[in-house]
Amino acid sequence: MGEKPIKHNKFRIFRRILPNWDHDLHVHSNWSQDNLNGPSLADYIPLAERFKIHIGFADHFEFAFTNVKDPKCNKCRLNQGSVDNYLEEIDKIKEIYPFISSGLEFNFFPTRKEKLQEFTDDYRDQFDFFIGGVHEVEELHSIIIKNNLNSLIHKYGSFNAVLDKFFKIEVELIKSQIFDCIAHPDVIYRFITEGERNNHPEYAFDERILELGTLCEKTRTIMEVNLSGYRFPWNNPFPNLKYLHHLIAQGVSFVVGSDSHSLEDFTNNVLNIRKINQIIKGEYLFTKKF
Ligand SMILES: [Zn+2]
Ligand SMILES: [Zn+2]
Helix, strand or coil: CCCCCCCCCHHHHHCCCCCCCEEEEEECCCCCHHHCCCCCCHHHHHHHHHHCEEEEEEEEECCCCCCCCCCCCCCCCCCCCCHHHHHHHHHHHHHHCCCEEEEEEEECCHHHHHHHHHHHHHHHHHCCEEEEECCEEECCEECCCHHHHHHHHHHHCCHHHHHHHHHHHHHHHHHHCCCCEECCCCHHHCCCCHHHHHHCHHHHCCCHHHHHHHHHHHHCCEEEEEHHHHHCCCCCCECCHHHHHHHHHHCCCEEEECCECCHHHHHHCHHHHHHHHHHHCCCHHHHHHC
16 A cells, blocks of 8 residues: 555544543534434533433534435535534533534545545544434445435346455555544445344455554554444444454454434443443453453
């Protein structure tokens, strides 16, 4: 790979997290376009306080937005024009509550690389972290919507062909070094059921995840353990627990993200947030085994 100098310190993501607190650095408020009727930033504060879980907001940022249901709506709520208002709201909260961090989730696609680089360079100092995720294998063809994924499988001829394309874009995301963290690295598996995993054990242990881990380590990118998979047929985190020990042994750094879009998502995930926090801190096996 082309060696790019490391420009930023990925560990800045941990700066605000108090040592005895667990964290969840992937929480969506009503600033996210897919969650306009969801909770406000402030609505989550009592939960963070009650469960002693540091919350990092990672609302969806988009330069433009294409809405199939409403073609007139081409602006995402959180865009270049409104990002300062988002920051203002979140910074007011951060002044009072030390257990809140500010972040954004970006939708990575290779054609948007330069734009993303420019925007994140401008705003890096004003946010605590930036997450990048692959949600499309073709521009504006989301793989996290079942019908879209099915038509891509039809177009490419097989799920495996779509998988290949997906992982190529993931590699580009990490190599770009635009983000502190890669979100849900194998989210493309979200609709795969346990039965399908039994027929295709390679889905449950896709070695490409380990390769992504190596690349994360080289580029000092953090990998997220994303819990949204529990809300889908996959019923496992992204990446699933089978890889986690290998990746930790490889030296990959992790954060936990529930990808909550509602207060219920968050409270339903508390036990898993704790468990994964323990695993990535190396405490889980010890306490469970002995
Ligand atoms: Zn995402
Ligand atoms: Zn998300």
